[in-house]
Amino acid sequence: MPDIQTQGTEEVHPDVLLVNRAREGDVQAFEKLVKQYDRQVFRIAQHITQNREDAEDVVQDSFLKAYEKLDQFQGNSKFYTWLVRIAVNEALMRLRKRRTGRMVSIDEDVETEEGSMPRDLADWGPDPEQQYSQSELAEILRKTIQGLPPGFRVVFVLRDVEGLSTEETAETLGLSVPAVKSRLLRARLQLRERLSRYFRKDKRNGGAK
Amino acid sequence: MTCTEFIALLDDLMDDRVSAALRAELEEHLRGCEHCVVTLNTTRKTIEIYRSHELYELPNDLRSRLHKAILAKCKKC
Numbered sequence: 001m002p003d004i005q006t007q008g009t010e011e012v013h014p015d016v017l018l019v020n021r022a023r024e025g026d027v028q029a030f031e032k033l034v035k036q037y038d039r040q041v042f043r044i045a046q047h048i049t050q051n052r053e054d055a056e057d058v059v060q061d062s063f064l065k066a067y068e069k070l071d072q073f074q075g076n077s078k079f080y081t082w083l084v085r086i087a088v089n090e091a092l093m094r095l096r097k098r099r100t101g102r103m104v105s106i107d108e109d110v111e112t113e114e115g116s117m118p119r120d121l122a123d124w125g126p127d128p129e130q131q132y133s134q135s136e137l138a139e140i141l142r143k144t145i146q147g148l149p150p151g152f153r154v155v156f157v158l159r160d161v162e163g164l165s166t167e168e169t170a171e172t173l174g175l176s177v178p179a180v181k182s183r184l185l186r187a188r189l190q191l192r193e194r195l196s197r198y199f200r201k202d203k204r205n206g207g208a209k
Numbered sequence: 210m211t212c213t214e215f216i217a218l219l220d221d222l223m224d225d226r227v228s229a230a231l232r233a234e235l236e237e238h239l240r241g242c243e244h245c246v247v248t249l250n251t252t253r254k255t256i257e258i259y260r261s262h263e264l265y266e267l268p269n270d271l272r273s274r275l276h277k278a279i280l281a282k283c284k285k286c
Contacts, residue, residue, distance in 0.1 A: 027283050034279055039267050046265035055265070056275065063279045117216060123247045129258060142264050160256045166224075185220045192248070192255040199251075 015079035023070050034063050037080060040162055041087045047157045048091035050146060051098065058094060062087040077171065081164065085172045088154065095150070118189060128199030144194045152187035159184050210238040215245050223253060 015036075021029035038059055045058035065086050066073075073082055129137050145153060158169045159180070170180045215238050221227050222235050239246050 027280060030283060031276065031280055034276060038272060038275065042267045043263075043265045056271065059275050060278055064282055067279075067283050117213065118244070118248045121244045121247055124251050124254060128254070138262060138264055141259060141262055145259070145264075156259075161259055181220060185217075188220070188252050188255060189216070189248075191259070192252045195255055195258070196251065199254075 013078065016075050019070060019073055019075075019079055022067070030067055033066075033079065033083075037083055038063070040080075041083065044084060044087055044154075044157060044162065045091045045094075047145070047161075048088065048150065048154055049094050049098070051094070054091070054094040054098065058087060058090045062090050065090070078168075081168045081172060084158065084162070084164070088158075088172060118193060122196060122200040124196070124199040125201045128195075132198070140195070140198050144191060147194060148187055148190060152183050152190065155180055155183040156187035156191065160188070210234055212238075212242060212245055215239075215242070216248065219249065219252065222249070223256075 015033065018029045018033050022033070041062055042055055042059050045055035045062075046052070049055055049058065062083065066083050069086075073079065125131070132140065145156070148156070154173065155169060155175075158164045158172060159166065164172065166177055166180050166184070169175075169184075170177045173180070175183075215235060218227065218231070218235060222232070227235065239249070
């Protein structure tokens with residue numbers, strides 16, 4: 001068992017130790033943090049920007065910004081959550097640049113009533129994804145989530161794909177906990193509804209009735 | 210309990226944030242409502258599918274290019 005530094009009775013998260021070393025100029029410690037979280041940052045950036053080049057830029061800029069701002073990292077939130085907040089802001093900024101003249105925010109298009117009540121009530125087969133090849137399935141999943149309003153998509157991605165808690169998601173996006181919960185429910189229900197078109201049980205026997 | 214009330218509590222049920230008493234009420238509703246059973250199961254499955262499939266893979270060559278670029282700039286900071 002390696003020695004873990006403690007503060008009082010609480011264990012210090014290994015990331016905090018890396019952050020402390022990086023603050024003192026240890027670039028290799030920062031590199032470890034990059035390697036640990038670059039995939040997640042890339043994924044989040046892709047989901048928000050829907051653009052490969054932008055996502056690459058977001059990865060670079062987010063880590064650089066994090067490095068420059070390491071002194072501002074308080075250690076009372078997780079490093080990962082703090083980093084994700086930077087990445088989400090960078091990604092939204094990129095999205096705005098691409099869509100000049102159109103306001104883009106996480107509040108966009110969330111006033112829709114769609115998805116409050118399920119309409120397609122057909123059950124799915126036991127292994128619905130087996131009906132498709134891996135690449136077909138990935139395409140279906142990408143297309144389906146891209147159809148969500150950005151404000152729902154980002155909540156679903158942070159909470160359900162990246163595994164942040166509801167509170168962390170709220171903190172990251174500057175939303176209230178009830179707002180996150182309401183968006184998450186509608187995002188989940190809308191995705192479920194849209195995926196039903198592909199995964200419903202009677203799909204192979206002629207599709208929708 | 211109506212279906213609308215059930216759906217409003219769907220996330221809390223899936224995330225295990227309901228009291229034992231409320232859970233009993235939700236389960237009671239499920240016993241008599243096939244629609245809500247389907248909604249619950251397929252919503253769970255939706256989350257599971259998104260969690261278990263990598264939609265945006267970061268290829269190794271791009272990854273190392275990004276690392277190099279980031280670290281080169283960090284060293285200049």
